[in-house]
Amino acid sequence: MDEMKKTVLEYIADEYLDEDDEDEVSYDSPLISSGIVDSFSMVSLKRFLETKYSIKLSDEEATPEAFDTVNSICTLVNKHLG
Amino acid sequence: MSNIGSYNDGMKDFNWDIAKDILDWKEGEILNIGAICSDRICSRGDGNKTALIWEGFGDKSARYTFDDLRVYSNGFADFLSKQGIQPGDRVCIFMDKIPSLYFSFLGILKLGAIAQPLFSAFGDESLEVRLASAGTRAIITTRKHARKVRKIKDRLPDLEKIIVVEGNPEKLKEGEIFFDVEKSPRVEKFDVYHSTPETPSVLHYTSGTTGQPKGALHVHNSIWGQALTTSWVLDLQDDDIYWCTADPGWVTGTSYGIIGPWALGATQCVLDSGFTSSRWYKFIQDNRITVWYSAPTAIRALMKDGNELVSSFDLLSLRHLASVGEPLNAEAVIWSGEVFRGLKFHDTFWQTETGAMMITNFPGMEIRPGSMGKPFPGIKAAVLDLDTHEPLDESGKVGLIAFRPGWPSMFRQYWKQLDTYRSKFVGAAENAMPDELRTNPDLWYVSGDRASIDKDGYYWFVGRDDDVINTGGHLVGPFEIESALVEHEAIAEAAAVGKPDKVNMEVVKAFVTLKPGYEPSDELELDIMNFIRKRLSPLAMPQEIEYRDKLPKTRSGKIVRRYLRAIEWGEEVGDMSSFSDE
Numbered sequence: 001m002d003e004m005k006k007t008v009l010e011y012i013a014d015e016y017l018d019e020d021d022e023d024e025v026s027y028d029s030p031l032i033s034s035g036i037v038d039s040f041s042m043v044s045l046k047r048f049l050e051t052k053y054s055i056k057l058s059d060e061e062a063t064p065e066a067f068d069t070v071n072s073i074c075t076l077v078n079k080h081l082g
Numbered sequence: 083m084s085n086i087g088s089y090n091d092g093m094k095d096f097n098w099d100i101a102k103d104i105l106d107w108k109e110g111e112i113l114n115i116g117a118i119c120s121d122r123i124c125s126r127g128d129g130n131k132t133a134l135i136w137e138g139f140g141d142k143s144a145r146y147t148f149d150d151l152r153v154y155s156n157g158f159a160d161f162l163s164k165q166g167i168q169p170g171d172r173v174c175i176f177m178d179k180i181p182s183l184y185f186s187f188l189g190i191l192k193l194g195a196i197a198q199p200l201f202s203a204f205g206d207e208s209l210e211v212r213l214a215s216a217g218t219r220a221i222i223t224t225r226k227h228a229r230k231v232r233k234i235k236d237r238l239p240d241l242e243k244i245i246v247v248e249g250n251p252e253k254l255k256e257g258e259i260f261f262d263v264e265k266s267p268r269v270e271k272f273d274v275y276h277s278t279p280e281t282p283s284v285l286h287y288t289s290g291t292t293g294q295p296k297g298a299l300h301v302h303n304s305i306w307g308q309a310l311t312t313s314w315v316l317d318l319q320d321d322d323i324y325w326c327t328a329d330p331g332w333v334t335g336t337s338y339g340i341i342g343p344w345a346l347g348a349t350q351c352v353l354d355s356g357f358t359s360s361r362w363y364k365f366i367q368d369n370r371i372t373v374w375y376s377a378p379t380a381i382r383a384l385m386k387d388g389n390e391l392v393s394s395f396d397l398l399s400l401r402h403l404a405s406v407g408e409p410l411n412a413e414a415v416i417w418s419g420e421v422f423r424g425l426k427f428h429d430t431f432w433q434t435e436t437g438a439m440m441i442t443n444f445p446g447m448e449i450r451p452g453s454m455g456k457p458f459p460g461i462k463a464a465v466l467d468l469d470t471h472e473p474l475d476e477s478g479k480v481g482l483i484a485f486r487p488g489w490p491s492m493f494r495q496y497w498k499q500l501d502t503y504r505s506k507f508v509g510a511a512e513n514a515m516p517d518e519l520r521t522n523p524d525l526w527y528v529s530g531d532r533a534s535i536d537k538d539g540y541y542w543f544v545g546r547d548d549d550v551i552n553t554g555g556h557l558v559g560p561f562e563i564e565s566a567l568v569e570h571e572a573i574a575e576a577a578a579v580g581k582p583d584k585v586n587m588e589v590v591k592a593f594v595t596l597k598p599g600y601e602p603s604d605e606l607e608l609d610i611m612n613f614i615r616k617r618l619s620p621l622a623m624p625q626e627i628e629y630r631d632k633l634p635k636t637r638s639g640k641i642v643r644r645y646l647r648a649i650e651w652g653e654e655v656g657d658m659s660s661f662s663d664e
Contacts, residue, residue, distance in 0.1 A: 015612055018229055034139045035178070035356040038203060039383075040554070040620035043589075044611045051604040059584075063387075064358045 001074060004053075008077075009070050011048055016041065027071045032064040042067055049073065055080040084445035086314040089456065092444070096459040098490050101310035105345060115283055115305050116159070116191030117274045119344035120151040132349045135323070135369055136181050139355040144181060148347065151188065154181075156272035157263040158189025158222075165243050165259070167220055169194030169275050172285060174213060174221040175330070176200050176231070179354035182247040183330060185263055186222050187340055191283055191302070194275030198285045198297075201331030201556075202227055207566060207617040210234040211294050212287045213241060216497055225249025228258060279303035285497060286333045288434040289559030291548040297497030298434045304337075305345055307438035307491030311458060312342030315430060316373055317402050317445045325351040325366070326375045332556060333434040334406055337491070338375055342438075359387040363395040370399040377407035379554040381414045381427060382585045392421045402445060404428040407555020408587045409543040412451035429454055431483075431543070433529060434557075435506070437491030441483075441541050454533065454541040462486035465535055466526060468547075471508045477537040480544050484508065484526035492520055492527070549643045551580035553588050558622050560643060566617050567592055567624075570610055572600040575633050577641045578624065581650040592624035593633055593646055602629035 005027050013025060016036050031037045037045060046062050049055065055077065066076050086092045102108075105118070106126075112118075123129070129149035137143045146154070167173060173190045175197060177183050183199075190197040198216055200209060209230055213221070220243035221231055228246050232255060235241055244258045251260035277283070283302045287295040312318055316338065324343050328334035343350045353365045357380065366374065384392075403418060403425050410429040419426040428443035431454040441463060443455035457463040464473040465481035474481045487507070495516045496503045504510050507519050508526040519525060532544040551558045560578040567576035575595045580588030594610070596602065607627045615623040634642045648655045 030139070030356075033356045033358050033361060035354075037356075038620050039357055040623060040625075041615060043625045044608060044615060044623060047604075047608050047611065051608055064356070065360075068358070 001078065004074050004077065005070050007052070008049070008073055011052075012037070012045070012070065015044070015048075025070075028069050030068050031070075032068045037067070039064065045073075049077055053077055053081060084314075084317045085319065086317070086444055086446070089444045089447050089459075092314060092459040098306050098310070098460055101306035101313075101490075104313055105309060112274060112276060113279060113302055113305075114191060114194075114274050114277045115302050115341055115345075116155055116188040116193075118305060119341060120148060120155050120188055121274065123148040123344070123347040124152050126347070128347050131347065133344060134181065134184060135349065135351045137351075137353050137355070137365065138180065146181065148344075151185065151344070153268045153270060154185035154263045155188035155192055156269040157266055158182075158186045159192040159272045159274075160189075160269045161245075161261050161263070161266070162189065162193055162195065162220065165220065165245070167193060167195055167243070170282065171195045171219040172198045172216045174198040174200055174216075174218045176202055176204075176209065176221055176223040176227055177247070178202050178224070178226075179329060179335075179352050180224070180248060181352075182222075182263060184340060184352070186247070187330065187336065191277075192272060192274045194277060194281065196282045196285050196299075197336075198287075199330045199336060200287070201329060201619065203621070204230075204331075204619045205615070205617045206230040206233045208562070208619055208622070210237065211562070212297070213238050215287075215294065216285055216297055219243065220245060222247060225253060228254075277302045280494070282494070284336055286336070286434045288333075289550055289557045289562060290502070291550055291559065292561055293502075293559075294562060295559060296499055296502055298333075298493040299495050299497055300437050300491065301494055304437045304491035305341055307489055308337045308342040309345040311439040311442075312338060312346055312348075315428070315439050315442045315444060315458070316342070316375055316404055318343055318346050318348045318373060320347070322348055322372045322401075323351060323370055323399070324348050324373045324375070325353070325369075325371045327353070327362075327377065327380060328375075328406075333437070334375075334377075337438055338406075357383065359384050359391055360395075363392065363397065366397055366400065367395045372399050373402045373404075374400060375404045375406065376427075377555040378405055378410045378414060379407065379586050381405060381410065381418065385414060385417050386585065389421050397422065400425055402428075404430055404443075406430045406432065406439075408552045409452070409454065415449060415451035426451075431455070431531075431541070435493045435527075436485070436489070436529075437493060438489070440485060440489075450536075450540050452542065453536075454543050456539050456541065461489055463541070464526070465533055465541075466508065466528070468532075471526070471528075474535075478534050480532055480534045482547055483529040483531045483533045483541070485529070486523055487520045487525055487527050488523060494520060549579065549647065551578070551588050551590055553580065553583075553590060553621055554586040556621050558590060562618065563590060563592065563614065563622050563624070564641075566614055566622075567594060567610070569617075570613050572596050572606060573610070575641065577633055577643050577646055579643050579647040579650060581626065583625075589625040590622060591626045591628065591650060593628050593630055595630055595632060
């Protein structure tokens with residue numbers, strides 16, 4: 001789980017934040033409700049998770065709430081990995 | 083009793099001067115949107131009334147009176163003037179929905195300059211195209227977005243001033259100027275520019291099928307259309323608390339998120355945070371919002387989250403709901419009636435070019451779920467035959483939505499694109515100039531959308547008449563996406579079309595062929611998606627990429643988008659005889 005959190009956090013920092021960004025993002029930082037990741041960009045984040053972990057997330061699961069923190073994202077992914 | 087009374091009341095003896103009567107505006111008074119929305123409200127004795135209730139992410143919140151609006155917009159006007167900005171200069175506003183966005187918008191107009199608001203999620207390439215087109219002289223932004231400006235500023239010789247209004251001033255780069263209007267000395271008096279009705283005010287960029295985005299130029303006279311439609315359609319009254327959810331990077335956010343409501347002296351709310359249903363409902367509950375103007379995409383997202391969530395909030399303050407951006411489906415109208423105590427969303431139809439509402443559902447009028455409603459009084463609308471461009475009399479027959487020119491908020495030109503402007507008018511003479519086109523009552527301005535009219539005069543949206551993609555209520559041009567796609571190292575050719583989507587109506591789908599040495603893969607698809615998201619915007623990012631060996635083309639080599647789009651929508655492909663055999 002820790003490895004997954006680290007991977008997801010790194011991806012978010014690389015793709016959605018700039019190097020000199022003042023925002024510090026942690027495992028509990030809000031992503032969607034803070035506007036770091038908008039609803040359209042959630043699609044590419046979902047695609048990343050599906051590709052990386054060879055899973056399929058339904059639209060019903062991929063809600064703004066489920067994607068709002070690295071912790072909640074990893075909980076969702078882990079459900080699929082069993 | 084609603085402001086309009088009834089639709090028939092509104093139609094009786096209509097003229098646009100009714101807007102001046104509603105504002106009690108007399109000939110000889112200054113006609114400047116910036117001043118009418120702030121100074122004038124204070125002059126009539128409402129300086130202490132709340133103008134803006136703002137909430138940002140986390141616990142950030144602020145309230146501003148109309149006197150604050152007056153002083154802070156003066157502050158921006160004064161600052162820009164001291165920076166050498168002149169009337170007529172284009173000043174871009176590129177930031178999230180923070181209070182300085184609203185103050186600077188009014189300040190730019192008070193100075194007589196042209197406000198050019200751009201959606202803050204635009205990537206550097208989208209930004210560059212629009213700044214280069216407009217010859218923008220100054221940009222007002224925040225530290226968060228300034229980095230996109232830095233990447234492109236050397237290629238923009240007209241861009242002389244980069245003004246940063248939020249963030250750590252110590253982290254600014256050379257040539258950037260920091261200005262925090264709320265911490266600067268209050269500017270009590272500013273000599274507002276005496277604009278005429280035809281003085282340019284706002285430049286909004288919109289996408290078309292071909293070429294790069296076009297700048298639709300509006301003038302100060304637009305305020306009459308915006309104020310009257312705000313009064314009659316949104317029904318804003320003195321004690322209302324109003325929320326327009328649109329971002330002022332798009333026309334709804336300026337016409338109905340700034341100009342219309344503040345011209346009337348209404349209190350409005352702004353929420354600057356990411357979308358979640360519970361956050362939105364809480365915002366309505368906490369601020370006792372009464373009138374809510376939103377978008378179908380958001381309404382469908384709220385629907386998706388279910389009725390139980392709605393009932394966990396106290397939303398009894400709501401009294402009137404309206405919607406804009408793309409057609410509001412019948413299910414969403416019916417749903418809102420069920421969960422909001424019989425209040426149904428009133429769909430409204432208009433465009434960047436029209437500047438104000440054109441076809442709408444009015445308070446008190448029977449709503450036919452799925453219909454756009456009826457033309458606003460004073461708007462001469464029709465549906466034109468697709469081939470002959472003659473108005474159709476037959477109910478239910480599909481044609482092009484068109485309007486007779488001459489309403490106050492009509493756009494005055496596409497910035498430096500006269501031929502494109504002319505092409506929007508059926509019957510225009512070959513050399514007609516913009517002033518002739520916009521005042522000729524014998525022409526038709528063609529909207530680019532298709533609809534039919536039923537026997538009772540209700541309009542029913544059918545779809546776009548071109549390849550422009552309407553995603554989440556925002557128009558995205560396929561050409562702009564395709565141009566960016568072929569800049570990706572793996573892509574040889576590309577076509578972008580809209581595909582159906584339950585929430586956003588359409589989302590972008592790209593068809594691509596790859597250069598030799600590249601193979602289709604999920605990783606490549608993700609890389610292409612992120613490439614477009616960063617260069618253009620999240621809206622323009624393809625949500626699906628289909629790899630093909632070749633793309634359908636005409637014999638002259640032009641990619642046939644309509645064929646790809648038809649497949650996505652399950653429509654008839656049509657005549658393929660002109661396609662290349664290759």
